[in-house]
Amino acid sequence: MRNRGPGKWREWRWGNTVLPLLPLDPKAEPVDPAVDPSAAKPLSEIAYMTITKLTAVNCQALLVDSITEMAKEPDSPGGRFSEQRLRNIFKEVSLANLSKDEVAEIFPPPEVPSGKPASRKGSKRKTSKEPAAAAAEG
Numbered sequence: 001m002r003n004r005g006p007g008k009w010r011e012w013r014w015g016n017t018v019l020p021l022l023p024l025d026p027k028a029e030p031v032d033p034a035v036d037p038s039a040a041k042p043l044s045e046i047a048y049m050t051i052t053k054l055t056a057v058n059c060q061a062l063l064v065d066s067i068t069e070m071a072k073e074p075d076s077p078g079g080r081f082s083e084q085r086l087r088n089i090f091k092e093v094s095l096a097n098l099s100k101d102e103v104a105e106i107f108p109p110p111e112v113p114s115g116k117p118a119s120r121k122g123s124k125r126k127t128s129k130e131p132a133a134a135a136a137e138g
Contacts, residue, residue: 008023009023010022010023010024010083012043012047012086014047014051014067017064017067017068017071019067019070019071019081019086020078020079020080020081021080021081021082021083021086022075022076022080022081022082022083024083034110034111035110036110037107037108037109037110037111038087038091038106038107038108043083043086043087046087046090046106046107047086047090049105049106050063050090050093050094050106051063053094053098053102053106054093054094054097054098057097057098059093059097059098062093062096062097063089063090063093066089066092066093067086067089070085070086070089090106091103091106091107094106094107
């Protein structure tokens with residue numbers, strides 16, 4: 001039990017690999033899920049899905065190598081890494097070794113808005129006589 005010091009320590013663990021992560025900045029604006037839907041997923045979910053799919057295609061060693069290379073160059077002088085950098089490693093290794101469908105399952109692409117925006121309905125109410133008159137003429 002910790003009884004002193006700041007409670008701002010995060011780390012990501014996988015097997016024998018331990019990466020200390022920088023604490024999330026409470027003042028930073030969160031990433032909009034419409035822009036990057038994978039930002040709505042927690043790091044643990046992205047890590048699990050990536051590791052599982054890479055293990056299925058026997059490419060787990062490539063992920064270990066990438067994480068080991070990343071661990072040699074920390075983002076801060078204290079030896080911590082940003083969560084976004086770790087997410088980018090997962091995405092890069094996935095793009096290089098998995099099919100597009102599998103990558104889209106882990107890192108969903110942003111939704112493309114439809115071409116025509118919804119129009120407003122008219123505020124005036126049509127009378128029942130107008131449709132009957134148009135049907136009688138046609």
